Amino acid sequence: MSKDFFIVVFINNKYHDRTYDKGEINMSINHNVKKFLLVTAILFPAVEFVGSGVQSASADDKKTLNLVEKSDPTTVDVNDVRNANEFDILNATQEGLFRINSKNGKDKLELAGAKSYEVSEDGLTYTFHLRDSKWSDGKAVVAQNYVDSALRELNPKNGFAYATLGYDIKNAEAYNTGKAPASSVGVSAPDKKTFKITLAHPTENFLKKYSNVAFYPVRLDLINKQGNKKWKTDWKDQVSNGAFKITQWKTDDKIVLTKNKKFWNNKQVKLNKVKYITTEKSSTVSSLLQSGQLDSVVASGTDALNYKKAAKSSKVNVKSQLGSGTNLLVFNQKTGGTQGLLKNAKIREAISLAINRTKYNKVLSDGQEQPAKGYIPGSVTVGTTNYRKSAGNILAQSEKEYNSSAKLKKLFQKGLKELGKSTDLSKVKLVFLTTNDSSDDADLISYLKQEFKDELGVTVKASSQSDTASFVSKRDKGNYDLLSNGWYGDYNDPETFLSLWSSNNGFQRFFGGYKSDEYDKLFATLQNTKDTKQRLQIYEQLEKILVSKDFGVAPTTVPKTKVFTSSSVKGLQTPVFGPTYNYVYAYKK
Structure with missing residues (x-):
């Protein structure tokens, strides 16, 4: 899943393989898939009139769960889902087999x-x-x-x-x-x-x-009537078969979900409303947590550190949870980038190895994340085997071989020579695509400018786009060399991470266009492989091809998750994989 969500899910802005398609999902996924944080807040307690009586704000508050998103979902079409914020809302308003x-x-x-x-x-x-079960318009599912x-x-x-x-x-x-x-x-x-x-x-x-x-499930009768494009965003024409339904949506302001009385198990749903407030201001989240107005915050990186301090002054329970994502530096392999350099594996290798991941973590996340030892995070298992422990640090050998600036520069120059380019590193300018409102990318770009100048002798230049549409246009046309993204697993198995890099995967347009016949052929063998040990071996081979042979992507850090939850909230789930929250049967005391 692509990362960009800020329920506050802010991944510090990234895509929820929840990835974040930066542009389309406005995922700016900061170098971290990012310190995403989810925030459930009680922002505007209200007084509601019910019948002839008045319901108190506190009574209403116990029936309302308020959440914060950094940006609006780009779709409420289940078939078109891509980003974390979309998964969270659709998981509450729709229901599948499981x-x-x-x-x-x-x-x-x-x-x-x-x-x-x-x-x-x-x-x-x-x-x-x-x-x-029934849809919200009364028709049977x-x-x-x-x-x-x-x-x-x-x-x-x-x-x-x-x-x-x-x-x-x-x-x-x-x-x-x-x-x-x-x-x-x-x-x-x-x-x-x-x-x-x-x-x-x-x-x-x-x-x-x-x-x-x-x-x-979908209602094809309604979709055909409205058309795919309108169905994607016109919430008024949507029907729900889940515990809630969308009853209000004001762009860049709020989304309101109301209990779906047609839901088959509605008697067990204790919340009447879920309100998503849309804001990019992380300071607001911190203030609400400190004042005791937030129900829950899921965070990583520096945000987790800051919220831990704020939580001390309120009745908040704090727990650690395994993260299910990895932050990535993406290479434009589809076109090769602005100078055609990124099609060369040696150049990609030099760039990846020039990143001191321990330093990267300290500078950009105050040491609150984990330096990546590969692409697949430590939360993933194959049977009873922890994948990361089995696979180990697949970058270690290359990092040992190219352990100096001089060696990295020579590696980069070998790549330039293979392309028939000048080996004058001072002439190399790598364009990092971002948006003006991405403070995370701003920190990352500043870091890479200095790091790549020192280690590689090349220049990094930011191409900051004014809005999402401009970002998407530049990305899709291949007018960039590097961008930041991240991927969160949909389920607990390496396949949910490794399938992303199969050349026929629909997400490849967001991740640089990596293509390898060797990778595709090996990935295809998984179809007929049931033995757990054999699958583990194939997974490890695939990851090595991607990360330490082809250098098709550069994993940077793995978020460590902290969950901050008000002691008044019960039954609120924060799955390791899948949607950020499951609040269908949550309630407040």
Whole structure:
């Protein structure tokens, strides 16, 4: 998931593989996927009139959860979901077959829209039996809604980023790449309450993948009436099958969710409203926490340090939680960048190794994050094996080999020579694409300017765009060399990180356009590999190809998460993977 969310989810602004597509999701993901912080705040207690009586502010407060987002979602279309803030809102307003239940730092799937399911002995057929549930307009949720969602997600004309997540389904990839008709895809509705999926091959993590918001059911009758473009943002025409529904949205101001009385389990939903206030001012968050007006803040980096100090003066419980993301320096490999340099692996290697990750962490995050030892964070496991501990520091050997400025400069010059370019490093100017309102990127650019001048002898120049549209235009045209991004895993397995770099992945346009036949072929072998140890070996090989052979991306830091929650809030979940919050059954005492 792309990172950009500031519920305050501020990842210090980044994309929630929640990635953040910087431009489209306005993710500015600061060098960190960033210290994201989520904030649940009680900003404007109100007095409401109910019937002939007056409800007190304190009573209303106990039924209202107020959250803060740094920016507005770019879509409320489940099939088009990309960013963390979108996942958070859609996870509350819509419901799929499963929901993530998180306790004590452990995530597990629990039945939601499905009341039961069976898997065939050969592992190829999944049959889901649906609950008796309704959309907010009173119409029944039926199996065809799930079929329509799958086919719409995979429709090549739509270009949805998460389409590749469904490639385990029979003929899904062929349909998405224009090689087979929609009718051949392995999804069907034998009756209104039965949804059947036929896979192309047994898939170990299929349920984890298919629990993604991108495959939640849709109302194709309404979408066809409004059109994809309008449906994407016109919340007034949306219908919900989740615990809440959007009832108000004022751009750059607030989004209000109200309890959905048609939700199948509405009697167990104790909150009446969830209010998202949109603000970019982190000082506001700190003040609210210090005054005891915030219900919850999820933060990393310097924000976690600052909020820990502020929390001392209020009734706030603090806990540590494993982070599920990695901050990245992205290389423009699609066009090679402004001087065509980034297509060369030696130049990318020199740039990646010029980053002293320990120093980077201290300078940019006050030492509050972890220097990256690879791309996949330490929270990820394969079976019972911690992936990071098994794979180790995959950059260590290269860092040892090129342990001086002189060696790094020679490596960069070798790359220039391979490209037929001048080896005069003083003539190299790397353009870092950002937006004017990204203070995180400003700190990062300042750091890289000095670091790359000292270690590589090259110049870094910022290309600051005035708005998101300008950023996206520059990015999509390839008018940059470097940009900051990050990725948060959708589920607990290395595949959710490594699939991002497959050349057919819909997110590649946000991550520089890395393409490797070797990587693609090896990644494809996962389809027919069920043995856990073999999958672990393949994952480790893939990560090494990406990070320490091709240097297709430069991991920088891994956020460490702190969760600050008011003692009055109960049942509020903060999953390690997936949505930042699960507050469907939360309540306040």
